[in-house]
Amino acid sequence: MIHIRDLQFGYGSSNFQLTVPVLAVSSGEKLAVIGPSGSGKTTLLNLIAGILKPQKGSVHVGEKQVDALSDDGRRDFRITNIGFVFQNFELLDYLNVLDNILHPYRITRALKLNAAARTRAVDLAAQMGIGDKLKRKADDLSQGEKQRAAICRALLPKPKLILADEATGNLDPENKMRILELLFDSVTEHGATLVAVTHDHELLPRFDRVIDFRDFRLSQAA
Amino acid sequence: MSSSAERFSVMRTSLSWLSVLLIASAVTSTTLAEDRLSVYVVNYPLKYFAERIGAEHVSVEFPVPAGEDPAFWKPTAEMIAAYQRADLILLNGASYAKWIATATLARSRLVDTSREFADHLVAGGNVTHSHGNTGAHAHGNFAFTTWLDFNQAAAQAKAVMEALARMRPDIRASFERNFEVLQSEFMALDAELNVMARKAANRPLLASHPVYQYLARRYALNIKSLHWEPDRVPEESEWTRLAAMQREHAAKWIIWEQAPLEASVQRLNAMGIGSVVFSPAANQPERGDFMTVMRANVANLGRALD
Amino acid sequence: MDSLYVAWRYLSFNWLRTATLIGCVSIILALPLALNFLLDVGERQLTARAQATPLVVGAKGSALDLTLNALYFGEQVPELISMAEDEAIARSGLALPIPVYVRFHAREFPIVGTTLDYFELRGLSIASGRTLGVLGECVLGATVAERLGLAPGDSLLSSPESVFDLAGVYPLKMKVVGVLAPTHGPDDLAVFVDVKTAWVIQGLGHGHEDLASIEDESVVLERRDGNVMANAKLLKYNEITPANLDSFHFHGDPALYPLTGVIVAPNDERAGTILRGRYLQEESRQQIVRPDEVIGGLLQSIFRIKDMLDAAMATVGAATVLALILVFALSLRLREREMTTMFKLGCSRATMARFVAAEIMIIGAFTAVLCAAVLALVNAYGVDLVRALILQQGG
Numbered sequence: 001m002i003h004i005r006d007l008q009f010g011y012g013s014s015n016f017q018l019t020v021p022v023l024a025v026s027s028g029e030k031l032a033v034i035g036p037s038g039s040g041k042t043t044l045l046n047l048i049a050g051i052l053k054p055q056k057g058s059v060h061v062g063e064k065q066v067d068a069l070s071d072d073g074r075r076d077f078r079i080t081n082i083g084f085v086f087q088n089f090e091l092l093d094y095l096n097v098l099d100n101i102l103h104p105y106r107i108t109r110a111l112k113l114n115a116a117a118r119t120r121a122v123d124l125a126a127q128m129g130i131g132d133k134l135k136r137k138a139d140d141l142s143q144g145e146k147q148r149a150a151i152c153r154a155l156l157p158k159p160k161l162i163l164a165d166e167a168t169g170n171l172d173p174e175n176k177m178r179i180l181e182l183l184f185d186s187v188t189e190h191g192a193t194l195v196a197v198t199h200d201h202e203l204l205p206r207f208d209r210v211i212d213f214r215d216f217r218l219s220q221a222a
Numbered sequence: 223m224s225s226s227a228e229r230f231s232v233m234r235t236s237l238s239w240l241s242v243l244l245i246a247s248a249v250t251s252t253t254l255a256e257d258r259l260s261v262y263v264v265n266y267p268l269k270y271f272a273e274r275i276g277a278e279h280v281s282v283e284f285p286v287p288a289g290e291d292p293a294f295w296k297p298t299a300e301m302i303a304a305y306q307r308a309d310l311i312l313l314n315g316a317s318y319a320k321w322i323a324t325a326t327l328a329r330s331r332l333v334d335t336s337r338e339f340a341d342h343l344v345a346g347g348n349v350t351h352s353h354g355n356t357g358a359h360a361h362g363n364f365a366f367t368t369w370l371d372f373n374q375a376a377a378q379a380k381a382v383m384e385a386l387a388r389m390r391p392d393i394r395a396s397f398e399r400n401f402e403v404l405q406s407e408f409m410a411l412d413a414e415l416n417v418m419a420r421k422a423a424n425r426p427l428l429a430s431h432p433v434y435q436y437l438a439r440r441y442a443l444n445i446k447s448l449h450w451e452p453d454r455v456p457e458e459s460e461w462t463r464l465a466a467m468q469r470e471h472a473a474k475w476i477i478w479e480q481a482p483l484e485a486s487v488q489r490l491n492a493m494g495i496g497s498v499v500f501s502p503a504a505n506q507p508e509r510g511d512f513m514t515v516m517r518a519n520v521a522n523l524g525r526a527l528d
Numbered sequence: 529m530d531s532l533y534v535a536w537r538y539l540s541f542n543w544l545r546t547a548t549l550i551g552c553v554s555i556i557l558a559l560p561l562a563l564n565f566l567l568d569v570g571e572r573q574l575t576a577r578a579q580a581t582p583l584v585v586g587a588k589g590s591a592l593d594l595t596l597n598a599l600y601f602g603e604q605v606p607e608l609i610s611m612a613e614d615e616a617i618a619r620s621g622l623a624l625p626i627p628v629y630v631r632f633h634a635r636e637f638p639i640v641g642t643t644l645d646y647f648e649l650r651g652l653s654i655a656s657g658r659t660l661g662v663l664g665e666c667v668l669g670a671t672v673a674e675r676l677g678l679a680p681g682d683s684l685l686s687s688p689e690s691v692f693d694l695a696g697v698y699p700l701k702m703k704v705v706g707v708l709a710p711t712h713g714p715d716d717l718a719v720f721v722d723v724k725t726a727w728v729i730q731g732l733g734h735g736h737e738d739l740a741s742i743e744d745e746s747v748v749l750e751r752r753d754g755n756v757m758a759n760a761k762l763l764k765y766n767e768i769t770p771a772n773l774d775s776f777h778f779h780g781d782p783a784l785y786p787l788t789g790v791i792v793a794p795n796d797e798r799a800g801t802i803l804r805g806r807y808l809q810e811e812s813r814q815q816i817v818r819p820d821e822v823i824g825g826l827l828q829s830i831f832r833i834k835d836m837l838d839a840a841m842a843t844v845g846a847a848t849v850l851a852l853i854l855v856f857a858l859s860l861r862l863r864e865r866e867m868t869t870m871f872k873l874g875c876s877r878a879t880m881a882r883f884v885a886a887e888i889m890i891i892g893a894f895t896a897v898l899c900a901a902v903l904a905l906v907n908a909y910g911v912d913l914v915r916a917l918i919l920q921q922g923g
Contacts, residue, residue: 051872072876079874090869094541095534106530107875113530137541153873296774302661306644324773326660326722328644330624 001027001161001193002048007057009040009047018043020057023211027160030184030194032204035213041197045163048195049082050074061161076110083154083192085183087166089146091138091153098134101125101152111157124152128182144175148182155186162187164196168203176200259389262308264319265292265504267369268335270512271379272312275400276386279393283308284506292504293366296321310385314378316343318366333385335378336368343368344435365435367502372412372516374436376405407513411520415441418520422527428464428476428495433502446471452482461489468493475526498522531879535886549855550891554898556848560841561899562906567834569907570914571827573713574600578823580650583623583792583800585613585807588815595822598789600714601630601638608786609814611723615783617792622799626791629726633687634702637672640718641726641787649793652715656680657706660722663733663776664768666702667720670710678704683767684719686729700729701767724778727785728768733778792816860884 002025010017018040025031033041046052047059050066053074059066061081069077078084091100101121105113125131128148133141141149147167154162164183168176180203187194196207204210258281263269269284276282285301286292297305302325305311311327313319315336336343344365369375383401387394419441432447446467450456456464476490477500487497500519501507507515539546577599586594587607596602617625626649629641640646644659657680660667668678678684685699702721710716727733768776778785794800807816860867870880 075874075876084872086872090872092866092869094538099534099537103534104873106534107870107873107879299658299661303658306659306661320774321662323778324663324724324768324776326644326662326665326724328648329618329626330645330648 001025001029001062002195003058003060004048005058007047007054007059009043009052009054009056016040018047020044025193025195027193028188028191030187030206030208031196032207032210033195033197033213034199034201034204034210039213041213042165045084045165045195045197048161049078049084049163051078076108079104079108080110080157081159081161083157083159083162085147085150085154085162085164085167087169089138089150089170091146091149093137093139096135096137097125097130097141097149098122100138100149101156104153104157117156121152121156124155124186125149127186128152143171144179147171147175147179151179151183151186155190158190160192162192162194162196164194164198166197166199168198168200176203180206259309259386260307261310261312261386262305263312264314264322266506267375267503267512268312268314268378268382269506271335271375271382271404272386274404275379275383275397277396277400279390279396280386286505288506288508290505293318294320297325302326309389312382312385314366314368315340316364316366316368318368333381335381336374338377338381339368339374344439365432367433367504368436370434370500370502371436371440372408372415373440376408376412379404379408411516412440415520415523418524418527419443425527426471426473427526428467428471428473430476430478430482433479434477434500437500444471445477446473448476450478450482450486452478452480452486455483455485455489465493468495477523477526496526498526531882531886532890535883535890538883539887539890545859546891549852550894550898552848553852553891553895554902556845557895558899558902560838560845562903562910563834563837563841565903565906566910566914567830569910570830573914574823574827575820577713578819581791581819582794583803583816584789584819585609585617585625585792585814585816586789588813591815591817591822592826594789594815595817595819597630598628598791599819599823601640601718605631606788608788609790610783611785611787612783613814614787614790617790617803620803621795622803623792623794626793627723627787628789628791629723629787631786631788632726632729634666634684634719635676635687637669637676637717637719639666639686639726639729640720641723642720643723646720646791649791650711650715652711653709654706655709657704659706660720661705662768662773663722663725663728664700664703664773665705665721665725667706667708668704669708669716669718669720671716672719673704673707678707680705680707699766700725703768723787725768727778728776730786732785733776 002023004020004023006022007020008017016038033044035041043052047054048061048066050059050061050069051074054067058068061077064077064081066074066077092103095103098121101124102113102117105111105117111117122131122134125134125148128151130141130145130148130152133145133149138146138149147170151167162183167183168179171179183194183196184206186192198204258279259276261272261276261280261282263272263282263284265286266284269282272280272282283304284292285297285304286295302321305325306327308331310333311331313322313332313334315334317323334340345363369378379401383397386397390397423442424444427443427445429445429447430450430452432449434443434445434447437443438445448456448460448464448467450460473495475496475498477498479500479502481499482497490497499522501515503512503515510518578595581599584595584598586598587609589607590604593602593604593606597604597606611627614625614627617623624645626643626645627641628646630638632639632641646652647659654667655670657667666684668676668684673679676684682704684702684704686702688699702719702725708715708720721729724733792803794803804816804818806812807814867880
């Protein structure tokens with residue numbers, strides 16, 4: 001699903017340098033990425049998603065070489081093929097939950113907002129346990145509910161790849177497990193691939209594989 | 223009373239005049255009813271003047287019912303509205319037709335036919351009164367039978383002619399022609415009366431009512447007025463007053479504004495006072511028209527002045 | 529549609545901010561528009577009426593007061609002239625004089641004493657009832673009838689005028705006989721009476737019991753030579769009815785009765801010129817004015833003020849536009865987090881710009897609606913306002 005080779009990326013102003021000689025994630029795999037802050041975990045996600053473009057090397061997602069696409073091409077590719085879940089949810093406070101879930105459909109022509117999409121959004125929300133909150137403003141939700149809404153939004157376009165950037169970082173322990181399970185269930189159900197950056201070591205056993213950025217050691221899940 | 227032969231000749235002349243008029247209007251009658259000037263008047267003389275001068279170009283309305291004195295007639299609101307709709311409203315002036323003073327009429331339509339001699343009107347004796355510090359004033363202060371001075375009648379007719387001509391300058395010539403005919407008839411009457419009056423200068427005369435002020439002034443007649451009604455035999459006290467008056471004003475004739483009762487005539491005859499009729503013709507006469515009535519008047523008066 | 533939907537969500541979520549913004553922009557736009565509109569209407573009305581009134585004769589003095597009184601029934605009563613002036617013009621045969629006597633009031637509305645020719649000059653038509661028939665009747669302007677709730681058959685009292693006449697002008701109970709069709713001009717706000725009725729209000733004409741046939745001798749002060757002198761006990765009528773109409777009469781010489789002005793409609797241009805020439809003579813105690821010139825002068829001074837106002841308004845407007853741009857820029861800055869989210873979700877700058885444009889469009893639409901509403905209101909109520917303002921400026 002993901003194939004990274006000889007990747008080099010640095011921000012112009014700092015001496016931060018991310019080097020990934022090779023990284024392969026197979027279809028349906030659930031990969032955890034750990035490491036201290038500033039080690040480049042988010043950067044890696046952004047490179048996979050095509051938000052950033054590597055100076056060297058190549059990033060393939062599925063059949064597409066993401067780094068070779070144009071800006072618009074990468075954006076369209078991302079929005080249709082990759083679901084992104086953020087630590088701070090990135091919900092729009094002025095939209096209600098349903099509109100937030102549907103929002104990707106409203107910002108690109110690559111997705112068609114039709115009745116089917118709406119029905120799916122309602123079903124997904126019900127699955128995620130926020131079926132009764134669709135008309136509420138995003139602000140009125142609890143943290144856990146917000147992340148459920150954000151996951152719905154990420155899953156709605158049926159992406160083959162889910163990127164989660166500390167998706168459970170702002171949640172209490174009880175919610176953490178539940179959200180992670182929901183995420184895992186839906187990823188499995190959709191046959192998608194998951195790459196999750198996390199600090200929560202107690203969650204690691206649930207993943208297929210863990211990459212530790214501290215020494216960029218690849219370790220096999222237990 | 224005028225002789226029947228005389229009356230006949232008067233009627234004949236006026237009839238022939240009328241036929242001339244009719245023929246003329248038949249020949250030139252292209253005037254449609256809508257084109258006619260709608261003229262409202264306050265008394266019969268003005269109606270006659272307007273019809274003589276305006277001929278087929280005018281439609282003259284005089285809504286006062288027969289037998290009522292137009293000077294004291296009171297119109298209804300509808301009647302005032304009809305006056306308001308007229309193209310011209312011919313007034314007699316000299317405070318004639320009291321209702322004019324309290325009615326609202328468009329000044330542009332009003333024509334005071336006696337304006338030319340407004341400074342020479344005869345004050346009529348009436349009760350004056352005062353209240354507050356505004357001084358005395360009288361109500362209805364002028365004698366108003368202005369047309370009984372034929373010279374004034376001509377002036378009023380001229381005012382009518384001018385008013386019509388102002389409304390229809392295109393047919394001014396026709397109005398002028400008609401007026402000149404009318405004027406010459408007045409002048410003939412005026413001359414006739416003058417001649418008769420000169421023969422009888424200062425001869426004392428009586429009038430049944432004070433309506434002959436202008437007649438008396440113009441033709442220097444010595445008239446004293448009573449307040450006698452032609453359709454009523456005067457009471458004894460009035461006869462007594464007449465007898466007293468006769469002592470310093472030995473009149474041989476009394477002028478009535480309409481034919482008096484035979485009883486009155488008899489009793490007057492017994493006193494050596496003859497009766498003649500001089501009708502002011504303020505309202506439409508039963509027979510004849512203004513001119514025939516005036517010619518009869520002059521003829522009648524001629525007997526008193528003979 | 530999507531961008532409009534999202535923009536609408538944003539704006540309605542931040543409704544207070546949105547409303548303030550729409551309010552501010554509306555005021556800035558509507559104010560000069562309304563002012564211009566009002567002045568336009570005012571100018572048109574004033575000019576039209578001035579042009580429809582060829583000449584006005586009045587006492588020497590302020591030409592503006594005279595014009596405003598004769599044309600718009602302004603509060604300021606000019607020096608009075610006499611009916612003789614009207615008669616003189618009529619006798620000249622050069623013009624049709626229409627007397628106007630605008631001095632008294634019924635409630636807050638001016639009583640206009642004139643003749644039927646006035647209705648013809650102004651093309652006034654009766655909407656209900658009939659026109660003036662006899663003394664003591666009045667015809668109401670459309671607005672007067674509406675505001676006082678009067679219809680033909682009702683009556684209206686004239687207001688006493690205490691300042692001028694210490695003897696006391698008794699209020700006259702006038703009979704409403706007609707209501708005029710609306711003209712959207714000063715005639716809507718006037719009570720029309722025959723000029724003679726106005727004189728009755730002033731006390732120049734009156735009706736009372738017939739003194740000659742009076743029965744109560746305590747009323748009579750003195751009888752001498754057919755003159756009956758009455759005391760104050762004499763019953764004076766303060767309502768003119770068919771029964772007492774005939775007892776109404778006028779004291780003194782009618783030619784000396786007062787008018788505030790005479791509207792003069794010359795027969796033709798030449799007649800107008802001749803007439804004007806007569807009044808230009810030094811010794812004339814009257815003046816003749818051309819209302820369109822007088823009103824032209826008034827408008828010029830109004831427009832000078834308006835020019836200054838316009839300049840001020842333009843400056844304020846420019847400053848406000850700058851402030852608005854700043855506000856918008858700041859609000860975009862405030863929305864940076866939201867923008868980041870959008871970008872992370874895959875929103876392009878162009879789409880973002882579309883959302884902002886949609887917001888501006890919605891605000892613009894609301895502003896336009898609000899401005900239109902304000903202008904509609906101004907249209908409905910402003911005309912009277914202009915009239916009042918201009919009359920005050922004259923007074």
